[in-house]
Amino acid sequence: MDKLCRLMCPDLSQLIKPLCLARDSECLNGQFSMKEFQRLKALLSDDLGELVYNLDFSVDTKGICCIGGELKATVNVICQRCLEPMQIEVNHTVSLGIVRDMAEATRLAPEYEPLILTEETLSLIELVENELILALPFSTTHATGNCPGSDILAKVNQNQIQSPFAILARLKPHKYIK
Numbered sequence: 001m002d003k004l005c006r007l008m009c010p011d012l013s014q015l016i017k018p019l020c021l022a023r024d025s026e027c028l029n030g031q032f033s034m035k036e037f038q039r040l041k042a043l044l045s046d047d048l049g050e051l052v053y054n055l056d057f058s059v060d061t062k063g064i065c066c067i068g069g070e071l072k073a074t075v076n077v078i079c080q081r082c083l084e085p086m087q088i089e090v091n092h093t094v095s096l097g098i099v100r101d102m103a104e105a106t107r108l109a110p111e112y113e114p115l116i117l118t119e120e121t122l123s124l125i126e127l128v129e130n131e132l133i134l135a136l137p138f139s140t141t142h143a144t145g146n147c148p149g150s151d152i153l154a155k156v157n158q159n160q161i162q163s164p165f166a167i168l169a170r171l172k173p174h175k176y177i178k
């Protein structure tokens with residue numbers, strides 16, 4: 001019955017009960033295709049690639065239910081310099097402390113990011129997607145030398161640096177003529 005339910009309702013199989021998983025010290029491992037993430041799409045140049053997750057649920061010595069582990073993904077984003085696609089590797093360490101509200105979140109030990117849980121269940125895919133969004137670098141550019149945009153930018157910068165001196169050089173002779 002359980003297997004049949006999972007086959008019939010693929011979305012339901014992604015709902016987890018984090019507090020139960022923590023009390024049972026469970027681990028969840030698996031992968032998602034980038035195609036399955038809805039909000040992430042706006043930040044990527046395409047929906048190719050996969051994300052692998054390893055999540056450990058546990059209760060710490062202070063009784064906080066927490067989720068540790070890591071995410072690994074290869075995603076395609078847009079280079080902010082040349083606007084061409086580029087591939088980046090994301091390795092993200094997860095360290096979440098489960099709390100009920102903002103008041104509890106402010107009391108959480110600094111090693112945890114707060115995860116405010118208002119219902120018993122949580123969508124695993126949304127949890128993983130949130131973490132991946134937070135892990136993406138704010139600005140991405142090809143390494144210098146590998147970016148078609150660096151040559152253009154270098155020339156623009158060079159011209160900008162040279163121009164004040166070029167103006168001075170033109171003014172100087174006039175000063176001496178007077």
Ligand SMILES: [Zn+2]
Nearest residue numbers: 079082142147
């Ligand atoms: Zn580039």
